[in-house]
Amino acid sequence: MTLERFESEYLIIGSGIAGLNLALQMAESGKVNVISKTNLDETNTNYAQGGIATVTTESDSFESHINDTLMAGADLCHKDAVEVMVSEGPDRINDLIDWGVNFSRSKESSDYELAREGGHSVSRIFHVKDFTGAEIQKVLLERANEHPNIQLFEDYYAIDLITDHHVLGNLQAAFNICFGAYVFSKNDRKVHVFRSGYTILATGGGSRVFQYSTNPETSTGDGVAMAYRAGVRIANMEFVQFHPTALYEPGHRLFLISEALRGYGGIIKNLDGEAFVKKYDSRGELAPRDIVSRAIDSEMKKRREDHVWLDMTHLDHNKVRQRFPKIYEYCLKEINVDISKDPIPVVPAAHYLCGGIMTSLNGQTSMQNLFACGETAHTGVHGANRLASNSLLEALVFSYRISEKLKTKLKRNFDDVLIPEWDETGVLNMDEWFLIKHNLKQIQSLMWNYVGIVRSKQTLERAFRRIKLIYEETENYYQRTKISSELLELRNMAAIAYMIILSALRRNESRGCHYMKDYPESMDRFLKDTII
Ligand code: FAD
Ligand code: SIN
Numbered sequence: 039m040t041l042e043r044f045e046s047e048y049l050i051i052g053s054g055i056a057g058l059n060l061a062l063q064m065a066e067s068g069k070v071n072v073i074s075k076t077n078l079d080e081t082n083t084n085y086a087q088g089g090i091a092t093v094t095t096e097s098d099s100f101e102s103h104i105n106d107t108l109m110a111g112a113d114l115c116h117k118d119a120v121e122v123m124v125s126e127g128p129d130r131i132n133d134l135i136d137w138g139v140n141f142s143r144s145k146e147s148s149d150y151e152l153a154r155e156g157g158h159s160v161s162r163i164f165h166v167k168d169f170t171g172a173e174i175q176k177v178l179l180e181r182a183n184e185h186p187n188i189q190l191f192e193d194y195y196a197i198d199l200i201t202d203h204h205v206l207g208n209l210q211a212a213f214n215i216c217f218g219a220y221v222f223s224k225n226d227r228k229v230h231v232f233r234s235g236y237t238i239l240a241t242g243g244g245s246r247v248f249q250y251s252t253n254p255e256t257s258t259g260d261g262v263a264m265a266y267r268a269g270v271r272i273a274n275m276e277f278v279q280f281h282p283t284a285l286y287e288p289g290h291r292l293f294l295i296s297e298a299l300r301g302y303g304g305i306i307k308n309l310d311g312e313a314f315v316k317k318y319d320s321r322g323e324l325a326p327r328d329i330v331s332r333a334i335d336s337e338m339k340k341r342r343e344d345h346v347w348l349d350m351t352h353l354d355h356n357k358v359r360q361r362f363p364k365i366y367e368y369c370l371k372e373i374n375v376d377i378s379k380d381p382i383p384v385v386p387a388a389h390y391l392c393g394g395i396m397t398s399l400n401g402q403t404s405m406q407n408l409f410a411c412g413e414t415a416h417t418g419v420h421g422a423n424r425l426a427s428n429s430l431l432e433a434l435v436f437s438y439r440i441s442e443k444l445k446t447k448l449k450r451n452f453d454d455v456l457i458p459e460w461d462e463t464g465v466l467n468m469d470e471w472f473l474i475k476h477n478l479k480q481i482q483s484l485m486w487n488y489v490g491i492v493r494s495k496q497t498l499e500r501a502f503r504r505i506k507l508i509y510e511e512t513e514n515y516y517q518r519t520k521i522s523s524e525l526l527e528l529r530n531m532a533a534i535a536y537m538i539i540l541s542a543l544r545r546n547e548s549r550g551c552h553y554m555k556d557y558p559e560s561m562d563r564f565l566k567d568t569i570i
Contacts, residue, residue: 153301158427262394419432
């Protein structure tokens with residue numbers, strides 16, 4: 039039986055801010071297929087709270103935003119990429135405003151109300167109260183839905199990129215080109231060919247590889263894993279950012295308590311009610327995230343406590359409720375905490391992948407016709423630690439730059455290349471859900487306990503030995519088994535965990551989010567990216 043094939047000039051894998059912004063920018067230039075492995079709005083973007091950093095006021099400057107970004111990145115940012123991101127930021131915010139994103143304005147002056155977060159020397163963060171991401175996701179999706187050249191595919195799971203390796207029999211030589219992707223449809227449970235002139239990975243992050251994470255379940259690093267299997271260059275996977283304040287709620291997904299609460303005056307306290315972050319860094323609550331997360335981790339371990347408090351109770355109660363309505367509602371409903379009157383129990387949790395698929399300033403990867411943007415990409419802007427609210431900005435700026443690049447390129451869809459159908463000969467429908475679940479839990483707990491906020495050579499080596507076994511076992515199981523989304527996710531998470539540990543083992547120093555107990559200092563000889 040011949041399966042349905044899908045063809046387009048542009049295939050975008052991912053429907054978050056990076057994928058949808060790019061789709062909207064490209065829609066006048068050709069047919070765009072956008073696929074999402076679950077609901078189109080189940081993205082990291084949708085959960086973003088704090089906002090988007092950009093320079094728009096006279097009291098601020100590009101230089102200041104660049105310096106703050108470089109400082110948070112602990113000498114590993116690519117300065118050219120940071121300059122591009124910061125200087126093109128205001129235009130990209132204007133695109134969102136033109137499309138209808140309703141950023142919060144101050145009641146007094148009707149100017150945009152700019153927030154402050156850790157590591158920023160001034161207030162420069164555009165936000166929609168405390169649900170910035172949901173508003174952006176909604177506006178972008180509505181527009182993409184309306185455009186006749188954009189086709190959106192929900193519940194379509196990209197398995198692997200189609201490369202020379204798959205079509206070599208039909209080509210004269212190997213060219214290191216991407217021709218699209220093999221995609222598993224959860225609707226008909228078949229694997230389809232998505233052929234495309236240009237393929238763009240906008241698959242988001244991978245922080246669900248850790249037991250405790252602020253990310254939705256979809257955040258399993260699929261783009262990085264697919265790129266890795268296709269031989270594409272990956273960088274800096276050791277730098278996983280832990281957010282200092284996720285709601286402590288045993289047994290639940292970790293709901294984020296935005297950094298904007300600390301920007302608004304919130305204070306972190308131990309269970310005796312003592313503020314302690316200033317003991318670790320004079321910038322206190324507004325120091326970069328890696329520092330605040332380590333301070334909390336250290337305090338919790340020293341005092342053998344399960345969480346700390348984030349205290350907003352000294353601030354105007356009404357204003358706190360109005361400024362953070364979603365967080366207020368969530369805490370009241372789920373744990374009966376009124377954030378304006380009670381301290382909030384919080385813990386650090388895995389939040390953001392600073393490394394990823396290496397790209398040029400135009401989003402080009404090391405494979406021809408393959409681009410990457412958003413959290414899955416490594417553009418160089420974050421270095422060893424991302425500055426708060428620079429992620430949505432990076433996704434917007436670099437997806438736009440890809441569109442500018444693609445518009446200068448030859449339009450094509452590779453209809454002259456014979457792409458074989460997905461081959462399932464010999465695979466069995468094994469009902470071994472328990473094995474998948476067990477391995478998944480093992481990876482998450484291994485990563486949290488051995489590869490977390492504080493690492494050591496010994497814990498990393500132990501983790502590496504175990505992950506290698508799981509990785510090999512999963513690959514072997516994958517080769518013999520009929521595709522399911524659970525299996526694909528496990529396979530990708532094993533690959534991501536493997537890359538994070540491998541990269542961490544290569545960096546015998548502490549820098550940004552990578553902290554090694556046995557190498558507590560930064561060293562000049564490690565002033566370079568870790569490339570796989
Ligand atoms: P995402 O928005 O995560 O979208 C990924 C898309 O890829 C999804 O559609 C998914 O279905 C699809 N996908 C993945 N794998 C596959 C596959 N195999 N096949 C098909 N589709 C696939 N950053 C800020 O700058 N400011 C903030 O205030 C902020 N707050 C945050 C709060 C939370 C709780 C979290 C989790 C993150 C926050 N971040 C914030 C980070 C930021 O939200 C993300 O980095 C950003 O949204 C990533 O956008 P993206 O388009 O790259 O990916
Ligand atoms: C937050 O609101 O604290 C998240 C901001 C970010 O991840 O940049």
